[in-house]
Amino acid sequence: MLRPAASRLQERRDIVRETILARADVGVDRSVFGRAFADCFIDRVTEALYDNTWTPLMTWIDATCRTHADSTPARAVFAAASPAVCEALRDMEETAPGSRDNLERLAHDVAQILANIGTEPANGATDALDDTDVLLASLVGELSSIDSGTAEHSRNVSAWSGRIAAKLDLPKAEVIKVTRGGLVHDVGKISTPQEILAAARALSDDEWTVMREHVLAGEEMIAKIPPLHQFCTIVRSHHERFDGLGYPDGLDRSRIPLSVRIVSVADAFNAMIGARTYRQSMSPLQAIEELKRCSGTQFDPRVVEVMIDVCLDGATR
Numbered sequence: 001m002l003r004p005a006a007s008r009l010q011e012r013r014d015i016v017r018e019t020i021l022a023r024a025d026v027g028v029d030r031s032v033f034g035r036a037f038a039d040c041f042i043d044r045v046t047e048a049l050y051d052n053t054w055t056p057l058m059t060w061i062d063a064t065c066r067t068h069a070d071s072t073p074a075r076a077v078f079a080a081a082s083p084a085v086c087e088a089l090r091d092m093e094e095t096a097p098g099s100r101d102n103l104e105r106l107a108h109d110v111a112q113i114l115a116n117i118g119t120e121p122a123n124g125a126t127d128a129l130d131d132t133d134v135l136l137a138s139l140v141g142e143l144s145s146i147d148s149g150t151a152e153h154s155r156n157v158s159a160w161s162g163r164i165a166a167k168l169d170l171p172k173a174e175v176i177k178v179t180r181g182g183l184v185h186d187v188g189k190i191s192t193p194q195e196i197l198a199a200a201r202a203l204s205d206d207e208w209t210v211m212r213e214h215v216l217a218g219e220e221m222i223a224k225i226p227p228l229h230q231f232c233t234i235v236r237s238h239h240e241r242f243d244g245l246g247y248p249d250g251l252d253r254s255r256i257p258l259s260v261r262i263v264s265v266a267d268a269f270n271a272m273i274g275a276r277t278y279r280q281s282m283s284p285l286q287a288i289e290e291l292k293r294c295s296g297t298q299f300d301p302r303v304v305e306v307m308i309d310v311c312l313d314g315a316t317r
Contacts, residue, residue: 132227136180139187139222147197150189153270158182160266163310164303168262178259181234185263188218188235212247215239238263243297253300261300265291265307268299284311 144151162179170178189197192214196207203211218235222228237251237260244252256264272287282290288308295304 132180135225135227136183139184139190139228143187143190146190146194149274150186150197153274154183154186156270156274157185157263157266160270160307160310161263164262164266164306165259167306167310167313168258168303170258174259177230178234178262181231181259182263182266184218184222184228184231185234185238185267186214186218187221188214188216190221191217212239215248233257234260234263238267240264241298242300246298256300258300258303261303265299265303268294269307269311 140151140154143154158179159182161182162175165175165178192211196203196210199207215236215238219232222235223232234257237249237256240246240249240251240256240260242253242256242261244250269287269291272282272290273284274281288311291299291304291307295301
């Protein structure tokens with residue numbers, strides 16, 4: 001399906017963002033967080049419309065709504081986003097037939113998610129939540145300016161990680177931590193040479209050595225930002241393996257924190273279903289089979305089991 005010209009998409013995107021922020025109307029509608037979320041929401045809805053892939057979008061919305069349920073600014077943007085998209089993107093039907101029904105269904109589903117989560121923010125939670133998310137949005141924005149594909153992958157890993165953590169019935173604070181950690185797990189790639197990040201081929205052994213340095217570079221980067229210290233372990237260790245053959249420290253089994261084991265599975269799954277310049281993407285079912293094959297060696301078997309449940313839940317939405 002042909003997409004509109006880039007200039008037209010950008011113009012439409014700007015209009016939708018301003019509509020969302022105006023509708024939010026809670027005194028924070030021009031915040032960094034509000035703009036970052038509105039832009040992300042618009043990008044994801046646009047992709048869903050053109051590619052007709054709604055399950056990943058709803059997975060992300062569900063996980064992100066839960067993560068930010070205690071933030072009044074976040075809830076305001078969520079509540080405003082889907083009706084604003086419906087209002088401002090109706091002309092997308094020119095190139096995406098049937099988009100109106102899909103958008104209206106999206107608005108209904110987001111409203112239902114918000115209703116199920118609840119409406120009362122937790123006392124004292126809003127400021128700390130927003131401060132952290134502004135920092136996270138800034139880092140992911142910097143990563144996106146270098147490699148938009150890696151930034152998008154990070155957002156997806158965040159969504160999958162949050163769903164896994166919730167399915168494991170972890171405490172809410174841990175679900176939020178895992179979701180946020182998934183967002184910045186690859187932030188060290190900001191320092192990876194562009195010719196390696198954008199290589200349209202399999203990497204050489206020497207290039208892989210350089211690529212693997214992103215875990216230490218990322219840890220060093222966020223260690224300099226006090227509110228993000230809690231994510232250092234996820235950033236450093238997300239390429240450790242359950243059997244101890246991963247890097248950089250060769251950790252195994254319970255020596256790898258559960259939050260890391262969750263992000264590792266989400267990372268691998270999303271990488272497999274994502275397109276690469278040097279290989280075709282796998283279908284979700286193919287990726288699930290690969291997770292099963294590597295269960296107990298590369299991945300924690302329990303986390304793999306829950307990831308499969310999350311995928312099957314999404315397929316029935």
